[in-house]
Structure formats: C-alpha cells, structure tokens
Amino acid sequence: MPSLRTFRIEFDRSGATYTPGELVTGNVIVDLAREKSIRALKLSIKGEANVSWERRRSNKNSQGHRHTQVDHFRANEQYFNLTYYLFGNTTGNGDVRMPAGFHKYPFNFSLPYNIPCSFEHANGHIRYTTKAVIDRPWRFDHECKIAFTVVSSYDLNAYSQQCLGVDDETNENFCCFCCFDMGSIKMRIKIPTTGFVPGQSIETMLNLNNTSSINVTKICVKLERSLEFHAKTPYNSTKTDKAVVKGEESRGPFGSYADIVSRLQVPPIPPSQLEYCNIIDQKYILRITIHISGMHCSITKTYPILIGTIPLRSAISSVPYTQTVQPTAPIMQYDDDPPPPMPMSPDYAPPNLPYPYPGPQPTDFASANQPSTSANQWDIPPPSYEECVQRADSIKDDDESNYVHGANEPFAPRYPVFNFPTPYSSPPEK
Numbered sequence: 001m002p003s004l005r006t007f008r009i010e011f012d013r014s015g016a017t018y019t020p021g022e023l024v025t026g027n028v029i030v031d032l033a034r035e036k037s038i039r040a041l042k043l044s045i046k047g048e049a050n051v052s053w054e055r056r057r058s059n060k061n062s063q064g065h066r067h068t069q070v071d072h073f074r075a076n077e078q079y080f081n082l083t084y085y086l087f088g089n090t091t092g093n094g095d096v097r098m099p100a101g102f103h104k105y106p107f108n109f110s111l112p113y114n115i116p117c118s119f120e121h122a123n124g125h126i127r128y129t130t131k132a133v134i135d136r137p138w139r140f141d142h143e144c145k146i147a148f149t150v151v152s153s154y155d156l157n158a159y160s161q162q163c164l165g166v167d168d169e170t171n172e173n174f175c176c177f178c179c180f181d182m183g184s185i186k187m188r189i190k191i192p193t194t195g196f197v198p199g200q201s202i203e204t205m206l207n208l209n210n211t212s213s214i215n216v217t218k219i220c221v222k223l224e225r226s227l228e229f230h231a232k233t234p235y236n237s238t239k240t241d242k243a244v245v246k247g248e249e250s251r252g253p254f255g256s257y258a259d260i261v262s263r264l265q266v267p268p269i270p271p272s273q274l275e276y277c278n279i280i281d282q283k284y285i286l287r288i289t290i291h292i293s294g295m296h297c298s299i300t301k302t303y304p305i306l307i308g309t310i311p312l313r314s315a316i317s318s319v320p321y322t323q324t325v326q327p328t329a330p331i332m333q334y335d336d337d338p339p340p341p342m343p344m345s346p347d348y349a350p351p352n353l354p355y356p357y358p359g360p361q362p363t364d365f366a367s368a369n370q371p372s373t374s375a376n377q378w379d380i381p382p383p384s385y386e387e388c389v390q391r392a393d394s395i396k397d398d399d400e401s402n403y404v405h406g407a408n409e410p411f412a413p414r415y416p417v418f419n420f421p422t423p424y425s426s427p428p429e430k
Contacts, residue, residue: 006031006102007405009043009132009146016148017385017414020115024148025108028086028132036098039135040088043107046131047079047115047150051124051229051279053239073231073239075279079115088135095137116277117152118413119270120392123239124229124280127411129395131404144405147395149385149413154271156195156308163195163312166303183212187299189288193315195306199383199418200315201263202286202305208258215253215293221262221286222247223305225269228281245269245284268386268415272307309416383416 011026018024028043055071086105088096119126128150134142156163166189173184188207196202204221227241246267250260264286274280284307290299391412400407 003033003036003100004030004134004142005033007132007134007142007144009130009144009406011146011148015385015414016146018111018148018150020111020150020152021113023108023110025106026130027104027106029102029104030098030134031102032098032100034100036100036134037095037137038088038098039095039137041086041098041105042083042088042133042135043086044081044083044131044133045109045129046081047112047126047128048081049077049079049116049119049124049126049277049279051075051231051239053123053229053231055237071234073233073237075230075232077277077279079276080112082109084109086132098134111150114276115150115152116274117154117270118149119274119277119280119282120388120390120411120413121227121241121280123227123241125392126274126277126280127392127395140403142405143400143403143407145395145400145407147411149415151309151385151413151415152271152275153310154273154275154308155310156197156306156312157310159195159306159308160312162304163193163306165193166191168301168303170299170301172299183210183214185210185212185214185216185290185292185299187290189301191286191303193312194286194303195308195312195315196266197308197311197315197383197418198266198268198386198415200311200420201265204262204264204286204288206260206262206288208254208260208290210254210256210258214296216258217253217291217293218249218251219260219262220247220249220289220291221264222289223264223266224285224287226283226285230279230281232279266307268388268417269307269390270388270413270415271309272305311418311420315420381419383418385414386417387412387414 006029008029009026010029011024013025024045028041030041052072052074055073057069057071058066059069060066084107086107087098116126118128127147129145129147131143131145136142168189169187170189171184171186186209190205190207192203202221202223206219208216210216223245225243225245227243229239229241231237231239246264248262248264250262254260270282272282272284274282284305286303286305288301288303292298389412391410393410394408395411396402396404396407402408
C-alpha cells in the first residue's frame with residue numbers, strides 16, 4: 001500500500017487570482033499512511049512566457065530528391081524562478097523523517113510588480129505555477145503542480161485619448177456594367193466609446209439609408225483579436241493569429257431606412273496590452289460587415305478597441321450598475337497613472353519561510369515596506385473573476401515527466417468581469 005495518500009498545493013484564496021505585488025499564501029498538503037524518509041520538501045514558484053510553433057518547408061537535395069524540413073520556432077522570457085525548503089535539509093545532504101499523518105506546510109511569497117498578465121494560447125502563454133517536490137533518496141521524487149492567475153492592471157483612463165467614440169459615415173455606389181447607375185447605400189456608424197472592460201457591452205448603432213436596388217442581407221458585428229508571437233530560435237520570426245472573440249448578426253432584408261443596434265458583451269479576456277512581455281503582442285478590433293445581395297462585395301469597416309481591467313470614469317458615472325456576484329479576488333487598484341516600476345531589493349526574502357533556498361536571492365521583488373500608490377476614490381463594486389474560454393490543455397513543461405500530479409490538468413486564467421447592465425440607447429440620428 002502506498003504511504004503517500006494525499007499530496008497537493010492549496011491557495012488560501014478561492015480562484016487563485018492575484019495582482020502584481022500581492023502576497024500569495026497557501027499550504028502544501030501531505031498525508032502519509034506511515035513515516036517516510038526524505039531529503040526535503042521543496043516549493044518552487046515560477047513565472048515565464050513561452051512561444052512555440054512549427055513550420056514545414058520542402059527542400060530539394062543534391063540528388064534532386066525532395067524532403068520536408070520542420071523548423072521549430074521558440075522563445076522564452078523568465079520573470080522569476082524561486083525555490084524554498086518547507087521541511088528537511090536545505091543542503092540536500094542527509095535524510096529526515098517525515099511523520100505519518102495529515103500535515104499542512106504553509107508558504108507565502110510576494111509577486112513582483114513588473115510582470116505581465118496571465119495568458120494562454122496554443123502558440124504561446126504567460127504562465128505562473130507552483131510545484132512542490134518531496135525529494136526522496138535513491139527513489140523517484142513525488143511532485144505536484146498547480147497554476148495561478150496574475151491579472152495586471154490596465155486602467156483605460158490612462159489611455160482615454162485612445163478610447164474616443166466613433167462617428168463614421170460611408171457611402172457605397174453601385175452600377176451595372178460600369179455604366180448603369182443602380183443607386184447607393186449610405187451608412188452612419190456610431191460607437192459611444194472604444195474602451196471597454198469584460199462584462200461591458202460594445203454598443204454599435206448603424207443608420208442605413210439604402211436608395212439602391214440592392215438588398216442588404218445581413219449585418220455582422222465581431223470583436224476580433226490579433227496576436228503576434230515573436231520567436232528567437234532558430235532565427236527571428238513572427239507568427240500572427242487572428243480569431244473572432246465574439247460576434248452577432250442582424251439578418252435582413254432591411255428597408256430603405258433602418259436603424260440597427262448591436263450590443264456585444266465583452267467576455268472574460270486578457271487586456272489589450274501584455275505589458276512587460278516582449279514576445280507576445282495582442283490587439284483587438286471591432287469588425288462591422290454589411291453583406292450585399294447578388295455579386296456585389298460586402299462592405300467592411302474596422303475600428304481599434306481597447307480592453308482593460310479598470311473601466312473608464314465616464315462609463316461608471318453614466319451607467320448605474322449593481323454587483324450581484326461575490327468577488328473572487330481583491331479590488332483592482334485604481335490609479336491615475338500606470339503602476340510604477342518595481343524597486344530593486346537584493347536582500348528581500350519572503351517572510352515566514354524557515355528554509356530559504358541557499359542560492360542567489362532575487363533582485364526584482366518588491367520590498368516588504370513598499371508603500372501603496374493606489375487610491376480607490378470611486379465607489380465601484382469589485383468585479384468577479386471568471387475563467388477565459390481560451391485555456392491550456394495542460395501546464396506540463398517539456399522537461400517534466402508524466403508523473404507530476406496536476407501537470408496534465410487543463411488551466412484557464414481568470415479575468416475581472418464587471419456587472420454592467422445593458423444600457424438603453426436611443427436610435428442613431430438620421
């Protein structure tokens with residue numbers, strides 16, 4: 001009968017969602033049926049970004065035979081990698097006896113301030129993990145692993161000039177065989193603002209004035225995400241990926257005059273800028289497509305959209321809303337300016353850890369007496385934190401075995417979602 005009945009990592013906070021600079025606390029749970037001889041119980045905390053993809057190309061050798069070559073593109077950024085001893089010998093020499101029974105080994109560590117937001121995609125990720133290891137002499141180690149979410153503050157008020165509304169007009173003329181005039185379609189597109197947080201609705205108002213003999217069959221509004229992954233090995237290369245985050249459509253036929261209002265609620269997604277990450281870039285756009293009958297091309301308009309974690313003041317003051325979901329993480333920090341760079345503190349060590357790792361100490365963690373720069377001056381109900389649709393199939397690293405408990409489990413980051421009601425809007429002006 002195995003002596004190890006339970007071995008897992010638990011965070012004190014439900015949902016395990018944190019902001020940069022926060023103190024992360026939890027316990028490593030060990031339940032032994034009988035006493036066990038070990039070297040140490042270690043806890044490793046790691047934050048890093050990775051990108052990877054493959055590209056196949058066909059080459060011809062000197063004999064004229066074609067063969068397929070596969071290039072593996074990769075890049076890595078490491079933000080921190082720390083190891084602490086929770087029980088046992090810090091030097092790795094000699095054994096200790098871990099007693100039988102149920103045990104909780106508490107841990108805590110402070111996150112740096114200048115780290116990017118958690119992010120998951122098939123071609124790259126920004127991921128934060130903790131792994132506990134029971135180091136056993138002359139035997140395979142016991143290992144368990146779990147991921148947690150870091151949500152960096154992205155205050156839309158600091159980018160208010162990029163969140164201005166849209167009032168756009170376009171006119172499309174139609175003709176047959178380059179000479180017969182078939183009339184025109186005039187459109188006015190209005191978007192009150194272009195800065196949003198998850199839970200808020202992107203409201204699009206379209207005024208259609210169709211004086212042609214051509215029918216508008218449907219109007220599609222889509223929130224799209226554009227990604228760039230930058231690899232460094234075997235040489236510099238960039239891979240792009242575009243995907244629809246959410247969309248809806250209004251089907252025609254429409255009359256000569258029509259007012260179409262679309263309200264697209266932003267799902268839990270990461271903010272526009274993955275600040276402090278140099279190998280993954282992310283942008284959002286709103287694509288409006290007017291589909292035309294017959295052989296005529298569709299009319300498409302695109303507008304840049306900013307997604308943040310802190311809503312615009314104008315959105316808060318103009319739209320009353322209520323919070324009906326209990327928050328699963330602390331209130332986001334509301335600052336007039338982006339958070340300052342983290343001060344250096346070479347002598348920092350997380351408190352209440354009796355067995356620190358006997359190696360170089362980190363130089364990029366906040367000192368314990370770092371003052372808070374936030375001032376929550378608005379009466380804003382805290383958001384709930386909900387899982388993103390984009391998730392990882394597993395959090396297993398390439399150099400890990402298949403026997404790391406929890407490494408093969410899927411993981412989805414959690415992002416703040418505000419409970420905005422759908423506002424009422426009058427039809428756009430004609």
